[in-house]
Amino acid sequence: MTPDDAPRKAAALRHDSPTHPLRTALIALLALTLAVVGGPVPAHTADWTVSGTVFPPAEVTDTAEWFAGLSVGWNTGDNHVVGSDGSFTLSRPGSTPKKIHFKDSSGTTRGGWLLEDGTVTRWSNHSFEFPSGATLSIAPKPPAALSGHIVMPHGTPGRAPRSIVSIYVATDTTTSETWNYSNLDDGAFYFSNFSAGQPYRVSVTNRWFGTAWLAGDGTLSESPTSYGTVSSAAPATLTFPSSMLRPGISGSIVLPDGATDYNRVVVRAGYTDPDTGKFEVNDVDLVQPDGTFFLGGLEEGQNVKVQLIDWTGRLHDGWLAADGKLVPAHADGIEVTVGAPITLRPHLSATIRGKITASAGAALNSHTTIWARTLNGGGAGTYARAEADGTFEVFGLTEGKEYILEFSNESSExxxxxxxxxxxxxxxxxxxxxxxxxxAPAQGVTATLDPFAPLGGRVELPSGFAHDATSPPTVQAVHRDRVTINQPWLWVPFGDPAPVAADGTFSIPGGHPHKQYRLQLTWPDGRVVYWTSDTTVPVADEAEAGTTTPRQDIVLLTVAAPTPKPEPEPEPEPVTRVAPKVTVKTLAKGTTRSKVRLRVTLDTAGTVAKPTGTLRVSYGKKSRTVKVKAKHQGKRTIKIPRTKARGKISVQYVPTGTSAVALTPATGTVKVAKVAPKVKVKAPKKATTRSRVKVTVRVRTALGAKPTGKVKITYGKKTRSVRLAAKDKGKITIRLPRLAKGKHTLRVRYTPAKTWRPYLKKNTTKTTVRVR
Structure with missing residues (x-):
């Protein structure tokens, strides 16, 4: 057999293979008869076995060495060595047809998955499932590359956005072999590791032009039926037809005084989706060095709002309003019709300028950053990096608004x-x-950066105190802190406890020079006292403790006191434990047909700030136990197997540790129910009686990317139903018959398939088409 015989041999497999319907039925009948009479059942009904031959291409000079580096298997990890004559045999338990993988360790030919004709493809989803008993002829090809350039037609306004180039095997244009973005500046694209001589099809998609296919004459065509094939090298230039340029809006930007260029200034269009009622925005389009721009990829007669964005913050972002001015909210902007020229007149944002000076022991570095925060603690639009001399300027601020400057500096050693x-x-x-x-605006702001400072001093040790270096007294700094701006302040330890030396001295490094600290002295026997001042004896009540900024002359006085008489311990007060409220919610994101994602919240009504314990989640006959730690702050996100489509999930909380003193076990439940998918329909707002209306329906659900079922379109007294298959990935296009003149309401109803019915509800939406 020669490589040219491989396609004919593979085609013959469809008639003489063991999986042919007639032959399969005869073998099954024979096996049943032999089983009844006690005869042996043929072995090939239980094992999958194929054999074949690998034929070297002309580029291989040493066939023996080349064959030694080949392997063939039913998956990428099951490698069988090819014989010195190129022959091989594969065998696996079971009779199910299997895909076959080819590998060339020398790299002379391209490895991958086998197609029906014995050629090699890159991805397994294109490959063929070979039945048992098949005889294969593998004809691998050397690796090759596809490359080229994408060029916009003459007269294209502005710089078009990036294009996406997709490469398909010639036998399958539903799933691309690979894809990549073309280069923004020169439009170059490059794909490697393709099989030399194997035909491919090429499509190019651009937001301004839509999708075009490479035709047989090397040009791009809008029609998907006119595509040709390429092999091992793509045309040097691919140019979009100028007729494919979609409508858009041309405009220009007039810079205010003080602005010098359009660097990093972009524009984009926004519109209200007629189906969902939500405001959507397109990707940004670039502004030319002369200030002109083109918002492409729009629809004829469409009304949109236009936004300007300056990534540098020197210009105020905003939406086009009257007289070309910009307003912050899109709701206050005006709508413009596609095709109408516009002019944007932005104004400079307010700034705050100043200089930071580092005092002795401190220094600025390349990461020194100044943020302008609004008075509610939020952030402004931009931040500034301080220059080497400490000068800074924060852009993107609103004139007349108050800000607080935050300094951030990654410490140098x-x-x-x-x-x-x-x-x-x-x-x-x-x-x-x-x-x-x-x-804002403000100039001449000055600031001084001070270094970290230690808290140090001396503890006045009692007369006759025996200092033990292995168990000395310690001094712990305590400061105010909180996790977020809305939580209460708490006094928490700062750093590690500092040991007190034999002479009473101590030192705690790293203090903030302008922060107030409490000092907690712990004696070896566990007694704790707090510093009050240099002239006052320390106190045992933390509420009476004094505070100080970092310094090194702190003195903790002590006074010898008689040993107090032991007092009887008071009777412990009874502890009343409360049951927390366990709230369980199912989260749409992460919940699929195979698993459920839950959010469990423990509300202790302030009894325990950070409850700990365990959560036992029960669903059907399955259960799972997870821990609740203090770092979770009473909230946990959990994933569990979805053992059944619908039902009740029970979550039992059992407190542990200190939480068990104040809390009792509690249980929360939630129902797992059907969810309504999002059904979005897109149809032309205007049509003619001479053309058929094309309706695109998209069904989306967080449960999976490939919902199936039936899509029914009702227009007037007529209906049209189509099947939504998994390969459609939730999107299907339907062409309706020519409609009569007038206004037509299209009602689209999605009914889930049997496998989706336990999880999804039916859903209906509608749109309107006006026919002239």
Missing amino acids: AHPAPGGYLGAGGKFYPYFEDGVPIT
Whole structure:
């Protein structure tokens, strides 16, 4: 057999293979008869076996060495060595047809999955499932590349967005072999590791032009039926037909005084989706160096709103309003009709300028950043990096609005410095509340950066105190902190406890120079006291403790006192435990037909801030137990197998540790029910009686990307039903008969298939088409 015989041999498999319907029925009848009379059943009814030969291409000079590097298997991990004559045999239990993988370790030919004719493809979903008893002829090809350039036709306004180039095997244009973005500037694309001589089809998609196919004459055509094939090398240039350019909006931008260029300025169109009522925005389009732009990929007669975005923050972002001015909210912008020229007149954003000076022991670095925060703690549109000399300018601010400047500095090893908020005296303070508001625009803002400072001093040890270096007294710094801006302040430990030396000295490094700290002294016997001042004896009540900023002359006084008489311990007060509220919700994101994603929240009514324990989740006959730690703060996201389509999920919380003292076990439930898929219909708003109306229906659900079922379109007294298959990936296009002149309401109803019915509801939407 020669490589040219491989396609004919593979085609013959459809008639003489063991899986042919007639032969399969005869073998089954024979096996049943032999089983009844006690005879042996043929072995080939239980095993899958194929054999074949690999034929070297002309590029192979040493066939023996080449054959030694080949392997063939029914998957990528099942490798069988090819014989010195190119022959091989594969055998697996079972009679189910299987896909076959070919590998060439030398790289002389391209490896991959076998097609029916014995050629090699890249992806398994294109490959053929060979029945048992098949005889294969594999004719691999050397690897090759496809490359070229995409060119926009003469007269294209502005710079078109990137294009997507898709390469398909010639026998399958539903799933691309591979894909890549073309280069934004020169339109170049390049694909490697294709089989030399194997035909491929090429499509190019661009938002401004739509999708075009490479025709047989090397040009791009809008018609998908006119595509040709290419092999091993693509045409040098692919040019979109100018007739494919979709409608758009041309415009220009007039810069205000003080702005010099259009660098990083973009525009985009937004519109209200007539089906969902939601406001949608397109991808951005670039602005030319002369300030002109083109918003492409729109529809004739469509009304849109136009937004300007300046990534540098020097211009105020906004939506086109009257007289070319910009407003912040799209709801206040005006609509323009596609095809009408427009002019945008942005204005400069307000700025805050200033300079940071580092004091002795501190230094700025390349990561020094200044943020402008609004008074509610949120962020402004931009931030600024300080220059080497400490000067900065924050752009993107609103004139007349107040901001608090936040300083962030990644500490260097030689000159560490803390961040903070700019407050009184031009210093950086650790808390947002200490910041001083600055009204934009502002100039001449000055700030001083101070280094970290230690808290140090001396503990006055009692007379006769025996210091033990293995168990000395310790001093712990305590500071105010909170997780988020809306949570209450708490006094929490800062750093590690500092041991007290034999002479009473101690030192705690890394303190913020403008933060207040409490000092907690713990004696070896476990007694705890707090510093109050340099002239006052420490106290045992933390509420009476004093505070101090970092310094190194702190003194903790002690006074010898008689040993107190032991007092009887008071009777412990009875502890009343409360049952927390366990709230269970199913999350749409992450919930599929095979698993359910839950959000469990424990509400302790303030009894325990960070409850701990276990959650036992039960669904059907399955259960799962997970831990609740303090870091979860009473909230856990859990995934469990979806053992049945619908039912009740029970979550039992059992407290552990300190939470068991204040809380009792509690249970929450949630029902797993059907969900309504999103049904979106797209049809032309205007049509003629001479053309058929094309309706595109998209069914989406978080349960899976390939819903199936039936799509029914009702228009007047007529209906049209089509089947939505898994290969459609939730999107199907239907052509209706020519409609009479007038206004037609199209009602689209999606009914899930049997396999989806337990999980999805029916859903209906509608749209309107006006026929002239």
